[in-house]
Amino acid sequence: MHFLDDSLFPENQEKLVIQVAPYGPEWLPGDSDDIPVTMDEQIQKAVDCYNAGAQLLHIHVRELDGRGSKRLSMFNEMLARLRAAVPEMILQVGGSISFAPENTGDAAKWLDYDTRHLLAELEPKPDQVTIAINTSQMNVVELLTDEDIAGTSMRNPLLYTAYRDMVLDAGPEFYLEHLKRLTAGGIQPHFMLGHVPQLETVERLIRAGIYTGPLNLNYVAIGGGASGFHPTDLVEFARRTPDGAVLTIESIMRSTLPLNTIAIALGLHVRVGIEDNLWAPCKERITSVQQVEQIVRIADELGRDVAGAEEAKRIYRIGEYWQTAEETLEYLGLPPNRRPGERGVPLRHRAPVRTETLV
Numbered sequence: 001m002h003f004l005d006d007s008l009f010p011e012n013q014e015k016l017v018i019q020v021a022p023y024g025p026e027w028l029p030g031d032s033d034d035i036p037v038t039m040d041e042q043i044q045k046a047v048d049c050y051n052a053g054a055q056l057l058h059i060h061v062r063e064l065d066g067r068g069s070k071r072l073s074m075f076n077e078m079l080a081r082l083r084a085a086v087p088e089m090i091l092q093v094g095g096s097i098s099f100a101p102e103n104t105g106d107a108a109k110w111l112d113y114d115t116r117h118l119l120a121e122l123e124p125k126p127d128q129v130t131i132a133i134n135t136s137q138m139n140v141v142e143l144l145t146d147e148d149i150a151g152t153s154m155r156n157p158l159l160y161t162a163y164r165d166m167v168l169d170a171g172p173e174f175y176l177e178h179l180k181r182l183t184a185g186g187i188q189p190h191f192m193l194g195h196v197p198q199l200e201t202v203e204r205l206i207r208a209g210i211y212t213g214p215l216n217l218n219y220v221a222i223g224g225g226a227s228g229f230h231p232t233d234l235v236e237f238a239r240r241t242p243d244g245a246v247l248t249i250e251s252i253m254r255s256t257l258p259l260n261t262i263a264i265a266l267g268l269h270v271r272v273g274i275e276d277n278l279w280a281p282c283k284e285r286i287t288s289v290q291q292v293e294q295i296v297r298i299a300d301e302l303g304r305d306v307a308g309a310e311e312a313k314r315i316y317r318i319g320e321y322w323q324t325a326e327e328t329l330e331y332l333g334l335p336p337n338r339r340p341g342e343r344g345v346p347l348r349h350r351a352p353v354r355t356e357t358l359v
Contacts, residue, residue, distance in 0.1 A: 001241050003266075010303035013267035017312045018295055019218075019248055020049040021058035021273035022288035025068030025098045026108075026140065026163065031152040034274050034287040037066050042078060043085050045288065049273075052292040055312035056090040057082070058273065059126070060098060068098030070111060072118050079124050088309035090318060092128040092190055093119055095178075099138075101162045108162040113174050120181035127318050128190040128216070129182055132170035133198045139164050139224025140252070147283065148253045168225065179211050188318060190216045192250075194226025195233075196240055203242075207337055209325035214317035215245035215332055218271060221259060222252040229255045231262060238266060243333035246315055253277050260295060264304050270295055 006012050022036070022045045029035045036042040046057050061069040061078050069075070075093065082091055097116065101108045110116065119129045141154065141163050149155055154163070182189050189211070193199050205211045219237050221227045227237070234249065241247045248271055249263035250256075256277040260270040272291035280286040286294075299306050307315060322328045329336055335346045 001238050001243050001245075001247070007267060008265065010305070013304060014315060015305045015307035015311055016264060016295075016299050017056060017246070017248070017269040017307050017315055018054045018292055019056040019058055019092070019250075019269070019271035019273075020054035020288055020292055021060075021094075021271060021275035022046070022049055023058075023060040023062065024273070024275035025060045025062075025094075025096075025100045026154075027274065027278075028153045029066040031154075032274055032278055032285065034285075035062075035066070037062050037064065039078065039081065043081050046082055046086050046089065048289045049292055050086045050089050050309075052289045053296040053306055054089075054272075054292045055307055055309050056092055056128075056316075057086065058130075058271070058275065059091060059093045060275070067102070068100040070098050070115070072115075072122065075119075076123055079122060079126060083124055090128065090309070090312055090316065091126040092130060093122065093126045095119060095130040095132065095192070099166065101159065106162065108159075108166040110169055113177070116174070117178060117181050120178070120185040120187060122187075125185060125187055127313075128188045128316075130192045130218070131175060131178055131182070131189045132168050132192050133175055133201050135171045136168050136194065137225030138166045138168035140166065140222060142224035143222065143228065143252060143255075145253075148279065152278070164224075176210065179205070183211070183213060183321065186319070188213065188216065188316070190218065192218045192220055193237075194220045194222075196237060199237065199240055203334070206328050206332070206334070207325055209328075212324060212328045213321045215242060216248075216316055217241060217245055218248045218250045220250050221255070222250070222276075229259065231259070234259060234262065235266075238268060244331050250276060254279050254281060254283075256291075257281060257294070261298055264295070264299050264302055267304075 029037055036045040061074045063069045096110050099108050099110050154160055227233050248269040249259050250271040251259045263270050273288040338346050
């Protein structure tokens with residue numbers, strides 16, 4: 001992304017889109033007072049987050065025993081009820097479905113490809129499904145401190161080890177087919193990327209014409225195979241992100257708020273919720289709704305307007321797709337593909353050829 005001399009002035013920035021992830025499949029009900037379990041509670045949590053100012057809901061579903069559901073029928077039920085309860089909200093299903101272990105000591109792992117592909121057949125359809133690109137370690141406890149997990153199930157050594165050793169399986173065999181099915185089903189992929197090499201793979205997919213749609217990204221700063229908390233990595237990722245993409249910053253525990261504050265100041269977008277963070281800055285517990293309210297206050301202090309639900313859909317280009325690689329590159333502000341025999345860097349807009357002789 002280019003940052004012009006006036007890019008940090010809030011009146012020149014796109015309105016802020018707030019993602020909220022209030023369901024947190026890695027946590028158990030006893031880990032927080034803010035974990036909805038019944039379907040009614042899960043729907044009410046969405047309503048409360050929307051009323052607080054969030055425009056996008058990141059969805060996981062729980063069974064009545066409190067564990068993350070792997071049943072697509074439960075997702076269908078929840079989506080139908082959410083469409084009625086928060087009809088303006090962008091609904092985004094987490095592409096991991098639920099990576100939480102079934103029992104203490106089981107491996108924490110993502111489901112098989114066939115099951116994950118079924119997310120393209122959900123009914124009613126979500127607006128988005130998140131998608132990871134390239135297999136990597138997903139050690140979600142690497143950056144957690146003892147204070148972070150105090151009083152939670154993550155203090156159980158067996159659970160801790162299960163999450164420490166988790167691998168995010170997202171190689172080409174998976175993502176090529178998943179992108180095909182999502183786009184064929186009219187569901188927008190939302191790319192969850194942990195570092196620049198994954199972003200480079202996405203650009204190659206666009207240049208090859210494999211993906212020809214809006215580029216909505218989360219920069220995932222959770223460590224353990226993704227980026228960490230160093231702010232220069234965030235800025236470099238933003239610099240490498242195409243001008244026409246939408247970039248949201250996602251982090252973990254008490255680093256979530258400072259990185260989100262940087263994001264708001266830079267004109268980027270944010271994600272909050274108990275899936276990522278249980279703690280306020282002074283180490284007291286904080287709910288998903290309180291995190292949304294906190295972001296709204298910070299945005300107000302910085303002069304950054306918060307998007308309404310319809311504005312968020314416009315920013316994300318929900319329901320929009322393009323036909324060719326060339327068209328996609330143009331929309332995203334990327335240089336065109338090289339033409340045969342062309343030297344130098346291809347220019348997006350070529351200067352007119354001068355026919356007169358300069359003296």
